[in-house]
Amino acid sequence: MTYEPAAVEAKWQTFWEEHRTNEPDLDAAERPFFNLMMYPYPSAEGLHVGNLYAFTGADIYGRFRRLQGDDVFEPIGYDAFGIHSENHALKVETHPMELIPSNIRNFERMLRAAGLMTDWSRTVDTTDPAYYKWTQWLFVQLFNAGLAEKKEAPVNWCPSCQTVLANEQVIAGRCERCDTPVEQRQLSQWFFKITKYADRLLDNLEWIDWSPSTKTAQSNWIGRSHGASLRFPISGHDAGDETIEVFTTRPDTVFGATFMVLAPEHPLVDVVTTDDRRREVEAYAREAASVDLVERQKTEEKEKTGVFTGGYAVNPATGAEIPIWIADYVLMGYGTGAIMAVPGHDERDHQFAGAHGLDILPVVCSRDALPDGTDPTSADLGVGDGAFVEHTADEVLINSDRFSGMEAIAGGRAIVEWLAERGLAEERVNYRLHDWCISRQRYWGPPIPVIYCEACGPRAVREQDLPVLLPYVEDFRPTATGVSPLARVEEFYETTCPECGGEAHRETDVSDTFLDSGWYFLRYPSTEYDDRPFDADRTRTWLPVASYIGGEEHAVLHLLYSRFLTMVLKDLGHLEIEEPYARFRKHGLLIKEGAKISKSRGNVILPDDYIVRFGADTFRMYLMFLGPFQVGGDFRDSGMAGPRRFLNKVWASVTDALEAGREGFEDPAVERALHATIKQVTEDLESLDYNTAIAALMDYLNTIRAGGRTASLDEVRPLAVLLAPIAPHIAEELWERLGGAPSVFDHAEWPAYDPAVLVVDELDLPVQVNGKLRATIRVARGASQEAVQEAAVAEENVARHLNGGEIRKVIHVPDRLINLLVS
RNA sequence: GCCGGGGUGGCGGAAUCGGCAGACGCAUCGGACUUAAAAUCCGAAGGGAGUUAUCUCCCGUGUGGGUUCAAAUCCCACCCCCGGCACCA
Numbered sequence: 001m002t003y004e005p006a007a008v009e010a011k012w013q014t015f016w017e018e019h020r021t022n023e024p025d026l027d028a029a030e031r032p033f034f035n036l037m038m039y040p041y042p043s044a045e046g047l048h049v050g051n052l053y054a055f056t057g058a059d060i061y062g063r064f065r066r067l068q069g070d071d072v073f074e075p076i077g078y079d080a081f082g083i084h085s086e087n088h089a090l091k092v093e094t095h096p097m098e099l100i101p102s103n104i105r106n107f108e109r110m111l112r113a114a115g116l117m118t119d120w121s122r123t124v125d126t127t128d129p130a131y132y133k134w135t136q137w138l139f140v141q142l143f144n145a146g147l148a149e150k151k152e153a154p155v156n157w158c159p160s161c162q163t164v165l166a167n168e169q170v171i172a173g174r175c176e177r178c179d180t181p182v183e184q185r186q187l188s189q190w191f192f193k194i195t196k197y198a199d200r201l202l203d204n205l206e207w208i209d210w211s212p213s214t215k216t217a218q219s220n221w222i223g224r225s226h227g228a229s230l231r232f233p234i235s236g237h238d239a240g241d242e243t244i245e246v247f248t249t250r251p252d253t254v255f256g257a258t259f260m261v262l263a264p265e266h267p268l269v270d271v272v273t274t275d276d277r278r279r280e281v282e283a284y285a286r287e288a289a290s291v292d293l294v295e296r297q298k299t300e301e302k303e304k305t306g307v308f309t310g311g312y313a314v315n316p317a318t319g320a321e322i323p324i325w326i327a328d329y330v331l332m333g334y335g336t337g338a339i340m341a342v343p344g345h346d347e348r349d350h351q352f353a354g355a356h357g358l359d360i361l362p363v364v365c366s367r368d369a370l371p372d373g374t375d376p377t378s379a380d381l382g383v384g385d386g387a388f389v390e391h392t393a394d395e396v397l398i399n400s401d402r403f404s405g406m407e408a409i410a411g412g413r414a415i416v417e418w419l420a421e422r423g424l425a426e427e428r429v430n431y432r433l434h435d436w437c438i439s440r441q442r443y444w445g446p447p448i449p450v451i452y453c454e455a456c457g458p459r460a461v462r463e464q465d466l467p468v469l470l471p472y473v474e475d476f477r478p479t480a481t482g483v484s485p486l487a488r489v490e491e492f493y494e495t496t497c498p499e500c501g502g503e504a505h506r507e508t509d510v511s512d513t514f515l516d517s518g519w520y521f522l523r524y525p526s527t528e529y530d531d532r533p534f535d536a537d538r539t540r541t542w543l544p545v546a547s548y549i550g551g552e553e554h555a556v557l558h559l560l561y562s563r564f565l566t567m568v569l570k571d572l573g574h575l576e577i578e579e580p581y582a583r584f585r586k587h588g589l590l591i592k593e594g595a596k597i598s599k600s601r602g603n604v605i606l607p608d609d610y611i612v613r614f615g616a617d618t619f620r621m622y623l624m625f626l627g628p629f630q631v632g633g634d635f636r637d638s639g640m641a642g643p644r645r646f647l648n649k650v651w652a653s654v655t656d657a658l659e660a661g662r663e664g665f666e667d668p669a670v671e672r673a674l675h676a677t678i679k680q681v682t683e684d685l686e687s688l689d690y691n692t693a694i695a696a697l698m699d700y701l702n703t704i705r706a707g708g709r710t711a712s713l714d715e716v717r718p719l720a721v722l723l724a725p726i727a728p729h730i731a732e733e734l735w736e737r738l739g740g741a742p743s744v745f746d747h748a749e750w751p752a753y754d755p756a757v758l759v760v761d762e763l764d765l766p767v768q769v770n771g772k773l774r775a776t777i778r779v780a781r782g783a784s785q786e787a788v789q790e791a792a793v794a795e796e797n798v799a800r801h802l803n804g805g806e807i808r809k810v811i812h813v814p815d816r817l818i819n820l821l822v823s
Numbered sequence: 824g825c826c827g828g829g830g831u832g833g834c835g836g837a838a839u840c841g842g843c844a845g846a847c848g849c850a851u852c853g854g855a856c857u858u859a860a861a862a863u864c865c866g867a868a869g870g871g872a873g874u875u876a877u878c879u880c881c882c883g884u885g886u887g888g889g890u891u892c893a894a895a896u897c898c899c900a901c902c903c904c905c906g907g908c909a910c911c912a
Contacts, residue, residue: 764843
């Protein structure tokens with residue numbers, strides 16, 4: 001009987017479903033293991049091979065843990081709210097409320113066909129009111145804690161999606177979803193104060209077990225820099241003590257600040273600009289505002305543009321009046337949107353000074369560059385071609401009044417202290433991270449649960465009134481006005497105040513999709529509770545997530561947001577955990593024949609086709625064999641043949657072994673190979689090195705079939721178990737045929753290897769002469785140098801290369817090699 | 824520019840506490856089976872040279888140096904590819 005994957009896979013998928021094989025008892029689990037994968041967005045095109053690649057890798061690990069005795073909980077859900085879904089619905093002119101359920105059904109079908117160990121009794125759909133009721137509850141918790149705030153701020157606006165975007169959703173100046181260049185707009189939006197958690201988010205990275213590259217990406221995104229905030233009084237200003245605040249990481253260079261630059265959007269531009277300069281300044285600011293982010297980045301290498309405002313500020317260190325310019329190289333979104341320009345020690349300021357004829361004053365130099373006897377308070381070192389940016393313990397301050405001669409880093413601290421006495425400076429930590437903008441002027445999301453009352457102000461919807469249902473709206477197209485389509489729905493918009501009962505209206509923005517996904521993992525163990533988002537006992541048992549595997553593209557999105565929300569929930573007393581994921585591993589990127597997989601290239605891989613042609617087991621195995629899982633690899637149709645042939649041969653070997661009916665091990669080499677294979681596969685699965693685990697299994701099969709021999713039952717039985725994480729269906733079938741009680745995942749034990757069996761009596765030892773391989777000799781394990789050397793020189797080829805010369809040195813690494821050195 | 828990851832046969836990739844480079848697989852070639860093909864099974868294979876049952880030698884892990892008895896692996900300089908960030912003060 002030949003191997004027919006379709007029949008085998010249908011049989012076991014039915015078995016798992018009927019026997020609820022993959023539904024652990026969440027309250028009785030002794031060794032709970034929450035195995036999480038990143039839930040998909042249920043697109044109309046169906047499950048993407050990239051999804052399946054990630055899921056298979058996570059599923060193998062979950063099945064491996066289960067065979068080792070853990071109670072593995074492996075749920076799945078659907079990230080079905082959001083702009084992506086809505087844009088697609090608009091394109092095909094079908095309402096998302098109709099589209100999403102059919103997409104989800106299609107996903108379920110494909111996920112079942114792929115043979116995942118999914119617990120189908122606990123799925124999550126973010127568009128289900130029973131789910132988003134708690135997404136809204138989460139918003140209310142943050143609102144009541146003062147962590148959600150509506151404020152006017154410069155935000156990213158996507159003119160195509162007609163909504164604002166979070167910083168994290170702007171990729172190289174373009175909309176993450178539609179690739180349209182993003183514009184800056186000043187709008188009133190809802191923000192979550194994630195910056196309050198910046199230090200904790202950064203510091204915890206030191207102890208969580210995550211892929212190092214993901215940690216680095218997150219750490220760079222948070223971008224903590226230590227420095228100082230300095231205040232420069234505006235001179236001759238009639239308002240009196242108005243100052244311009246700047247952030248700098250180099251307070252030691254303040255004596256060299258010869259001008260200031262404000263971002264064109266800076267609120268003080270209007271104040272400092274003199275009447276004769278106003279027209280030019282306004283023209284420049286208008287010009288800068290009209291340029292989108294993509295264009296703005298292209299100008300990076302070009303000459304730095306800017307205009308003089310006519311205004312002056314006082315350098316708080318020198319007392320000198322310095323001109324105030326505006327320029328688009330200063331960004332409103334970082335620091336204070338204003339800088340003190342130190343052209344001697346900052347590349348950009350140097351370029352700007354060069355382009356506009358501004359003074360350059362060196363105030364730092366390396367200790368060696370200062371000739372003995374020079375007075376550092378008036379060192380005339382001239383001005384070099386570029387800025388001198390070195391900032392180590394080897395630099396000293398010059399031309400900095402009484403701080404001259406001090407080591408630069410210590411001098412910086414002293415200067416801040418000195419200025420602080422006059423209230424003009426303080427030490428400051430600044431972050432690249434911004435508060436998380438969570439409001440979206442779109443339809444397809446959970447309405448933000450806020451009610452505006454003339455009398456009482458903005459109020460959160462009361463918990464008993466949740467969910468605020470998203471109404472069915474025929475025309476859900478976004479508008480260019482910055483107002484959500486929900487504003488057109490009177491029954492939704494008009495409401496009463498929960499406080500005073502008076503007339504009020506609802507917030508019409510919906511929340512960002514990343515709020516839905518920010519807590520979904522908390523819901524899985526508690527899906528049956530409709531009176532709480534997550535049950536305390538269940539959460540204590542199952543959280544934090546034991547293993548999370550996903551793509552690194554979420555390093556600064558989902559993975560950052562969900563960490564933040566977890567910390568907030570902990571602080572508010574709803575959770576006991578500090579971090580949501582005990583272990584996170586990123587998987588690699590799948591490419592197709594050397595090219596990125598994308599719809600526009602037309603090289604999209606449909607898992608369905610491959611599963612029908614080769615079977616899910618072969619497909620799973622190939623996906624994991626084509627390269628290291630954590631690195632990625634190249635998908636080629638031709639590669640599918642290898643795993644398929646391998647499974648055919650496994651099937652044939654078991655069939656033959658059953659027919660022959662022999663027990664035991666006749667060949668000690670085969671038994672040794674089995675133990676070596678168990679060791680290798682166990683270690684490789686634990687470290688997610690699936691490609692080499694599969695290679696080890698192939699190697700073992702080659703060994704037991706060498707020269708057309710028929711394997712014994714003892715030789716093939718462990719194979720069914722070792723194969724089970726990777727190819728679960730065929731493993732179930734073979735396990736059953738070999739007399740095991742189904743399911744293999746409930747009744748098999750992960751095989752153990754015996755280190756004693758791995759020990760060999762004899763081994764092949766390479767012999768080198770002067771570092772070059774000249775022979776290989778068979779020696780006893782642990783043979784002495786004398787014995788090895790004697791055997792080595794007896795080799796004809798070794799003797800020839802020794803050429804009668806005197807052996808002046810011997811390098812012998814026991815059981816590894818011997819190297820004879822002759823002159 | 825900065826931060827990650829990487830560069831190994833025709834191809835995907837193994838091997839990095841320095842110790843037989845190319846495991847495993849794909850494609851290829853030879854043979855068996857077959858009327859034939861497919862499938863399957865057995866075998867060969869980094870490149871070059873000599874000898875050609877077998878064996879031997881030289882070269883070889885992006886480039887150039889270095890350390891070492893010994894380097895894909897360590898050090899220095901550089902080139903290229905992929906991903907992320909990007910005028911971050």
